[in-house]
Amino acid sequence: MPKIKIEDLDRISEEIRKATLLREGAGRAKITVHMGTCGISAGAREIMNTLLVEIEKRDIKDIILATSGCAGLCSKEPMATVELKGKAPVKYIELTPEKIRKILLEHVLGGKIVKEYVLAIGSERIS
Amino acid sequence: MKTYRAHLMLCAGTGCVSNNSFRIKESLEKEIKKHSLQDEILVVMTGCNGFCAVGPIMVVKPDGIFYQNLTEEDIPYLVEEHFLKGRPVQKLMYFPPKEKEVIPKMMDIGFFAHQTLIALKNRGLIDPEKIDEYIARDGYRALAKALTSMTPEQVIKEIKDSGLRGRGGAGFPTGLKWEFCRKSPGDEKYIICNADEGDPGAFMDRSIIESDPHLVLEGMIIGAYGIGANQGYVYIRNEYPLAMKRLEIAINQARQYGLLGENIFESGFNFDIRIQKGAGAFVCGEETSLIASIEGKPPEPRQRPPFPAQSGVWGKPTNINNVETWATVPTIIFKGAEWFSAIGTEKSKGTKVFSLVGKINNTGLVEVPMGITLREIIYDIGDGIPGGKKFKAVQTGGPSGGCIPAELIDLPVDYEQLTKVGSIMGSGGMIVMDEDTCVVDIARYFIKFTNDESCGKCSSCREGSEALLEILNRICNGEGEEGDIILLEELGKAIKDASLCGLGQTLPNPVLSTLQYFKNEYEAHIKEKKCPAGVCKALIQYFVDKEKCNGCLLCVKSCPQNAITGQKKEPQTIDQDKCIKCNMCYEVCKFNAIQKR
Numbered sequence: 001m002p003k004i005k006i007e008d009l010d011r012i013s014e015e016i017r018k019a020t021l022l023r024e025g026a027g028r029a030k031i032t033v034h035m036g037t038c039g040i041s042a043g044a045r046e047i048m049n050t051l052l053v054e055i056e057k058r059d060i061k062d063i064i065l066a067t068s069g070c071a072g073l074c075s076k077e078p079m080a081t082v083e084l085k086g087k088a089p090v091k092y093i094e095l096t097p098e099k100i101r102k103i104l105l106e107h108v109l110g111g112k113i114v115k116e117y118v119l120a121i122g123s124e125r126i127s
Numbered sequence: 128m129k130t131y132r133a134h135l136m137l138c139a140g141t142g143c144v145s146n147n148s149f150r151i152k153e154s155l156e157k158e159i160k161k162h163s164l165q166d167e168i169l170v171v172m173t174g175c176n177g178f179c180a181v182g183p184i185m186v187v188k189p190d191g192i193f194y195q196n197l198t199e200e201d202i203p204y205l206v207e208e209h210f211l212k213g214r215p216v217q218k219l220m221y222f223p224p225k226e227k228e229v230i231p232k233m234m235d236i237g238f239f240a241h242q243t244l245i246a247l248k249n250r251g252l253i254d255p256e257k258i259d260e261y262i263a264r265d266g267y268r269a270l271a272k273a274l275t276s277m278t279p280e281q282v283i284k285e286i287k288d289s290g291l292r293g294r295g296g297a298g299f300p301t302g303l304k305w306e307f308c309r310k311s312p313g314d315e316k317y318i319i320c321n322a323d324e325g326d327p328g329a330f331m332d333r334s335i336i337e338s339d340p341h342l343v344l345e346g347m348i349i350g351a352y353g354i355g356a357n358q359g360y361v362y363i364r365n366e367y368p369l370a371m372k373r374l375e376i377a378i379n380q381a382r383q384y385g386l387l388g389e390n391i392f393e394s395g396f397n398f399d400i401r402i403q404k405g406a407g408a409f410v411c412g413e414e415t416s417l418i419a420s421i422e423g424k425p426p427e428p429r430q431r432p433p434f435p436a437q438s439g440v441w442g443k444p445t446n447i448n449n450v451e452t453w454a455t456v457p458t459i460i461f462k463g464a465e466w467f468s469a470i471g472t473e474k475s476k477g478t479k480v481f482s483l484v485g486k487i488n489n490t491g492l493v494e495v496p497m498g499i500t501l502r503e504i505i506y507d508i509g510d511g512i513p514g515g516k517k518f519k520a521v522q523t524g525g526p527s528g529g530c531i532p533a534e535l536i537d538l539p540v541d542y543e544q545l546t547k548v549g550s551i552m553g554s555g556g557m558i559v560m561d562e563d564t565c566v567v568d569i570a571r572y573f574i575k576f577t578n579d580e581s582c583g584k585c586s587s588c589r590e591g592s593e594a595l596l597e598i599l600n601r602i603c604n605g606e607g608e609e610g611d612i613i614l615l616e617e618l619g620k621a622i623k624d625a626s627l628c629g630l631g632q633t634l635p636n637p638v639l640s641t642l643q644y645f646k647n648e649y650e651a652h653i654k655e656k657k658c659p660a661g662v663c664k665a666l667i668q669y670f671v672d673k674e675k676c677n678g679c680l681l682c683v684k685s686c687p688q689n690a691i692t693g694q695k696k697e698p699q700t701i702d703q704d705k706c707i708k709c710n711m712c713y714e715v716c717k718f719n720a721i722q723k724r
Contacts, residue, residue: 001383002383003383006392009262009266009267009268009271012259012262013263015128015259015263016128016259019129020128022134022188023188024189024252027189033213035211036212036214052130052132056129056130064132065132065133066132066190066213067132067211068213
């Protein structure tokens with residue numbers, strides 16, 4: 001470890017914060033991959049891996065990746081839910097690595113919902 | 128640093144470590160690997176999370192799910208359910224005693240929701256052994272600000288304006304203390320971080336160092352710049368191996384980055400820090416004894432003046448502050464005196480860290496704004512007294528402090544208010560007592576402690592504590608005499624007046640404050656030979672309430688003396704000659720049929 005200058009504080013911060021931002025729970029967007037048994041057997045792990053690779057490759061900093069249980073619609077797995085900050089969650093169905101890549105680029109980064117893969121916008125109510 | 132989708136913030140403070148958190152880490156990593164999740168999920172060992180009562184603790188980020196009381200056996204299920212399948216595990220979440228449902232998220236738990244963090248701002252959020260993680264949380268920016276845009280005088284002014292007062296106990300204004308040392312003639316000056324935390328039940332300083340050692344270092348470097356010191360010491364108890372290890376790592380990292388050593392941030396300012404291991408004497412918390420100990424002499428206090436600011440280590444001007452004080456400095460410099468002084472009361476600014484222990488549901492480490500009431504700390508954060516018992520008193524300030532009774536529960540906590548009721552802020556120990564605690568016994572406990580720890584230099588402290596202890600022992604053994612109370616009061620005042628250092632001057636406080644608020648309990652011990660709380664063995668007898676006893680024989684089985692006899696399904700009897708008052712029958716009885724009188 002060489003000696004650092006004051007400017008280096010910014011560089012180190014930026015580098016580390018990419019990885020530690022999720023600890024603050026304050027991402028710009030959250031992508032939840034549904035990982036019930038049905039999701040996993042339909043290929044949810046591959047969806048998650050694709051996301052991890054793309055996020056690292058594109059140096060995306062403020063996106064939270066989460067998993068959740070079965071969303072209830074097992075026949076349409078793998079599924080994922082995309083939530084942009086302040087917007088209603090959007091559920092995508094029957095995903096493949098290509099589809100999730102497109103969703104990441106167009107919806108998560110671009111803000112435009114990829115309509116052809118969408119199941120629904122919004123979420124069921126929990127009473 | 129690699130990107131993961133989840134960080135598991137596993138507590139590695141001393142409390143959780145002694146409950147196996149290192150083994151839990153291994154187990155987590157093994158299971159994560161088993162499910163090929165090692166590139167998605169990272170286990171991070173953090174410092175003390177604070178909620179020690181329910182450790183080992185793990186907080187899952189980004190969701191903020193809080194898991195408690197983890198064991199190695201829980202891990203395979205937890206990893207498969209939550210981290211593979213995304214189903215958080217309810218049975219490992221926090222379950223508030225009075226509620227019907229678990230609280231999944233850390234920030235929704237009352238214990239955390241009512242705290243304001245300055246000295247503990249990074250706890251549980253960083254790996255204390257990684258300097259880069261500290262830097263990413265605005266670490267060393269206050270130092271950069273001080274060295275590039277502030278003169279030493281401006282640094283001192285900022286600390287003075289902030290109203291920060293010493294967190295070690297006495298509450299002396301920190302900025303003023305720095306100024307005395309800066310203005311003292313001499314080129315060679317020293318600063319010391321006092322980490323010789325010795326109060327029974329106190330672990331604030333240990334936890335700060337364990338969870339965020341760089342914060343303490345940064346505070347010290349800024350202070351040294353303000354004061355004009357080039358060498359610092361951290362005087363730390365040898366009983367704190369984990370804190371010491373993390374401090375050593377932090378100092379080495381800071382040296383490698385050039386944050387300690389020569390020409391820090393190319394400012395021309397030189398400063399380095401050495402760790403001095405304490406030799407295990409309580410009196411070393413007193414600054415002149417601590418200085419003597421650093422110099423290799425026996426730890427005995429000496430007359431002041433000269434104050435350490437004039438003549439301290441090796442006869443040079445020296446400034447001593449405690450761990451929490453140093454840890455507060457970077458945030459004041461970074462955010463400004465005005466920001467800091469907006470928190471707290473008129474004369475006590477900012478926050479204070481307390482270790483909340485004793486008869487309280489949520490044992491742990493809390494940081495709260497000055498001026499918060501005892502009620503908020505004990506009930507909103509501490510979640511009240513276990514087992515539905517009544518709150519009786521709280522001891523603040525450890526052996527130097529006093530006992531505050533239940534009727535003062537709405538007292539705002541700051542330096543002045545605590546002094547007014549006969550206690551002190553102290554370093555932040557808060558020992559909660561319920562109705563089953565005998566205040567005479569508590570006073571005796573603290574006097575026994577200070578009597579053991581008296582260095583012996585002043586006869587008032589050495590012999591005075593001995594005499595106090597003797598009287599208290601007599602009272603607890605049922606041999607109290609008329610006039611003992613007056614003797615205790617007079618002796619207490621004499622010890623205060625005649626002792627040289629803080630240890631002696633404050634040691635009678637537990638006796639004097641319990642006498643002030645619970646004189647009737649002393650009288651019951653002396654005149655009626657009764658212990659109202661049912662603690663002092665010589666003054667109580669165990670009886671079976673014949674109405675309540677249904678003859679379940681649980682007490683009979685638990686009695687080590689075979690002192691309880693009777694027929695099954697009939698009320699039992701205790702043979703007073705055999706009974707050794709071990710309290711076992713009282714603890715096992717489910718029908719409140721065992722009574723102490």
